[in-house]
Amino acid sequence: xxxxxxxxxxxxxxxxxxxxxxxxxxxxxxxxxxxxxxxxxxxxxxxxxxxxxxxxxxxxxxxxxxxxxxxxxxxxxxxxxxxxxxxxxxxxxxxxxxxxxxxxxxxxxxxxxxxxxxxxxxxxxxxxxxxxxxxxxxxxxxxxxxxxxxxxxxxxxxxxxxxxxxxxxxxxxxxxxxxxxxxxxxxxxxxxxxxxxxxxxxxxxxxxxxxxxxxxxxxxxxxxxxxxxxxxxxxxxxxxxxxxxxxxxxxxxxxxxxxxxxxxxxxxxxxxxxxxxxxxxxxxxxxxxx
Amino acid sequence: xxxxxxxxxxxxxxxxxxxxxxxxxxxxxxxxxxxxxxxxxxxxxxxxxxxxxxxxxxxxxxxxxxxxxxxxxxxxxxxxxxxxxxxxxxxxxxxxxxxxxxxxxxxxxxxxxxxxxxxxxxxxxxxxxxxxxxxxxxxxxxxxxxxxxxxxxxxxxxxxxxxxxxxxxxxxxxxxxxxxxxxxxxxxxxxxxxxxxxxxxxxxxxxxxxxxxxxxxxxxxxxxxxxxxxxxxxxxxxxxxxxxxxxxxxxxxxxxxxxxxxxx
Ligand SMILES: Nc1ncnc2c1ncn2[C@@H]1O[C@H](COP(=O)(O)OP(=O)(O)OP(=O)(O)O)[C@@H](O)[C@H]1O
Ligand SMILES: [Mg+2]
Numbered sequence: 001x002x003x004x005x006x007x008x009x010x011x012x013x014x015x016x017x018x019x020x021x022x023x024x025x026x027x028x029x030x031x032x033x034x035x036x037x038x039x040x041x042x043x044x045x046x047x048x049x050x051x052x053x054x055x056x057x058x059x060x061x062x063x064x065x066x067x068x069x070x071x072x073x074x075x076x077x078x079x080x081x082x083x084x085x086x087x088x089x090x091x092x093x094x095x096x097x098x099x100x101x102x103x104x105x106x107x108x109x110x111x112x113x114x115x116x117x118x119x120x121x122x123x124x125x126x127x128x129x130x131x132x133x134x135x136x137x138x139x140x141x142x143x144x145x146x147x148x149x150x151x152x153x154x155x156x157x158x159x160x161x162x163x164x165x166x167x168x169x170x171x172x173x174x175x176x177x178x179x180x181x182x183x184x185x186x187x188x189x190x191x192x193x194x195x196x197x198x199x200x201x202x203x204x205x206x207x208x209x210x211x212x213x214x215x216x217x218x219x220x221x222x223x224x225x226x227x228x229x230x231x232x233x234x235x236x237x238x239x240x241x242x243x244x245x246x247x248x249x250x251x252x253x254x255x256x257x258x259x260x261x262x263x264x265x266x267x268x269x270x271x272x273x274x275x276x277x278x279x280x281x282x283x284x285x286x287x288x289x290x
Numbered sequence: 291x292x293x294x295x296x297x298x299x300x301x302x303x304x305x306x307x308x309x310x311x312x313x314x315x316x317x318x319x320x321x322x323x324x325x326x327x328x329x330x331x332x333x334x335x336x337x338x339x340x341x342x343x344x345x346x347x348x349x350x351x352x353x354x355x356x357x358x359x360x361x362x363x364x365x366x367x368x369x370x371x372x373x374x375x376x377x378x379x380x381x382x383x384x385x386x387x388x389x390x391x392x393x394x395x396x397x398x399x400x401x402x403x404x405x406x407x408x409x410x411x412x413x414x415x416x417x418x419x420x421x422x423x424x425x426x427x428x429x430x431x432x433x434x435x436x437x438x439x440x441x442x443x444x445x446x447x448x449x450x451x452x453x454x455x456x457x458x459x460x461x462x463x464x465x466x467x468x469x470x471x472x473x474x475x476x477x478x479x480x481x482x483x484x485x486x487x488x489x490x491x492x493x494x495x496x497x498x499x500x501x502x503x504x505x506x507x508x509x510x511x512x513x514x515x516x517x518x519x520x521x522x523x524x525x526x527x528x529x530x531x532x533x534x535x536x537x538x539x540x541x542x543x544x545x546x547x548x549x550x551x552x553x554x
Contacts, residue, residue, distance in 0.1 A: 067447075070447075070451050071451070072447050072450060072451060089453065096451075097447075097451055097453065098449070099444050099448070101444055103442060103444035103445050103447075103448055105445060105462075105466065106548045106549070107465070107466045107469075107545070107548040107549075108466075108548075109549075116448075116452070116462075117452045119462075120449070120452045120454045120458055120462075121451065121453070148547065148548055149548075150548065200407070239333070
C-alpha cells in the first residue's frame with residue numbers, strides 16, 4: 001500500500017523517540033460497524049504533563065477517542081501511538097480511566113474497589129493497603145473504605161472511582177465527563193481538587209520526569225474546560241473531527257481565576273469558536289445537500 | 291417491651307401467613323362438619339392431622355425416599371447446569387450449537403420420557419434421579435448464563451484496561467455478577483426437582499426399591515384412603531416450602547449485603 005509523503009513523514013515523526021509525547025493519534029478515523037463515522041482524520045498529540053480538555057457537542061466522538069487512547073477501541077484507519085509504540089502495554093505507560101458512571105463493583109466495599117487495579121496486577125496486600133488508604137484520603141474518602149458503594153452518594157461514588165484511577169499512580173489519566181452528573185458545588189470542588197492534584201504531580205518531579213501526569217479530560221462545559229486545562233481541544237460532530245486546539249496559559253487556577261477577566265475572555269473565545277464550528281458545519285451540510 | 295410482636299417485621303412475616311392458614315383450616319373444618327361431607331370425599335383437617343400422627347413413621351419413610359431423590363437430582367442439576375453455563379459463555383459457537391438442546395430438555399415433558407428412562411436404566415433410584423434432574427436443569431443453565439453475560443460493560447472495560455486475564459475476569463467479575471441470577475435459578479430449580487421426583491415416581495409406580503410419597507398417594511387412592519392421600523400431599527407441600535425457604539435463606543446469606551433483591 002502506498003502512503004502519501006506527508007503520512008510517511010508523520011509516521012516517522014511518531015516513531016522517532018519523542019520522549020515527551022505520551023499519546024499520539026495520527027489521522028485516526030473510526031467507523032462503527034453500523035456505519036456511523038465517529039471520528040474523521042483526528043490528529044492529536046498529548047505531552048507528558050499536559051492537561052487537555054476535549055470539548056464538543058454530544059456525539060462528536062469524544063468518548064470514542066478516549067477509548068482509543070485507553071486501548072479499548074481500535075481505529076478503522078490511522079493509528080494511535082503510546083510513547084511511540086503500538087500498544088499501551090509495550091509502552092509501559094500506566095493508563096487509568098475514569099468513566100462517565102462510577103462503575104464500582106456493588107459486591108465489594110470501597111477499599112476493595114479502589115484496590116482492584118493493584119489486585120489485578122498482583123500487588124501483595126501488604127503493599128497495596130497503604131496505597132489504597134492514600135488514594136482514598138486524596139479524594140476525601142479516608143473514612144469510607146469499609147462502606148459499600150450503595151451507601152455512598154453519587155458524588156462520593158465518583159470520588160471512589162477517581163481514587164481507583166489514582167491508586168496506580170498513572171502516567172496518563174483519561175476522564176470521560178467524570179463530573180457530568182454532579183451538582184455545581186460538588187463539581188467545582190472536585191474540579192479544584194483535580195487541578196491541584198495535577199499541579200502537585202507535575203511540580204514534584206524535579207529532574208526525573210517519570211512521575212509526571214498527563215490528563216485527558218472530556219467535558220461539555222466550556223467553563224470547566226477553561227478552569228481545568230492547559231489546552232482545550234474543540235471537536236465538532238458528524239463526522240467527529242477536531243476544529244481547534246487552544247492553549248490556556250494562566251498558571252494559577254483558584255476561585256479568583258473563575259472571576260477574572262482572563263477566564264471570561266477564554267470562555268467567550270471558545271464559545272464563539274464553537275458556534276462558528278457548528279455554523280460552518282450547518283452550511284457545509286446545506287451545501288452538500290444541494 | 292420496645293418492639294411489640296406485631297411491629298417486628300420479621301415476626302409478621304411468619305405470623306401473618308400462619309394466621310391466614312389457620313383461618314382457612316378452620317373454615318374447612320367447619321364447612322365439612324356443617325355439610326356433613328363424607329370422609330372419603332373431603333376429609334376434615336382434624337382427620338388429616340390424625341392420619342399424619344398415626345401413619346407418621348410410614349409416611350416419613352416415604353418422604354425420606356422422595357427427598358433423597360429430590361436432593362440428589364437438585365445437586366446433579368446444579369453441578370451440570372453450572373458447568374453447562376460456563377461452557378456456553380466461553381464460546382458463542384458452543385452456545386449456539388448446544389442451546390437448542392437445552393431448550394429441548396426443557397420442553398420435553400418428563401411424564402412422556404420417564405417410562406423409557408425407567409426401562410433403560412436398571413437402577414430405579416438412578417432412573418428417578420435422572421428424570422428429576424431433567425426437570426430441574428434448565429432454570430439453572432439459563433439463569434446462570436444470563437448472569438454470567440449480564441456484566442456491566444463499564445466494569446468489563448475497566449478490567450480490560452487493567453490487563454485482567456480471562457481467569458481474573460471470571461472470578462472477580464463474571465461470577466459475582468452472576469450470583470443473584472444463579473440464586474434465582476436455585477429457587478425455581480429446587481421446587482422443580484421435587485415435582486420431577488414425584489412425577490417420576492408416579493410413572494415408575496410400585497416398581498423399585500423404597501416407595502416414595504407418590505407411591506403412597508397412588509396406594510391411598512386405590513384404597514380410597516383419602517385422609518392418607520391428603521396427609522402425603524401435605525408432606526409434599528411442606529417439603530417444597532422448606533426447600534424454597536432454604537434457597538431464599540442461602541441467597542440472603544450470600545448476597546444481601548449488596549444486592550437490592552435480598553435487602554429487607
Ligand atoms: N458501539 C457503537 N456502535 C455504533 N455507533 C457508536 C458506538 N459508540 C458510539 N457510536 C456513535 O459514534 C458517535 C460518537 O460517539 P461518542 O460516544 O464517542 O460521542 P461523545 O462525543 O462521547 O458524545 P457524548 O458527549 O454524548 O458522550 C455517535 O454518533 C454514536 O452514536
Ligand atoms: Mg461520551
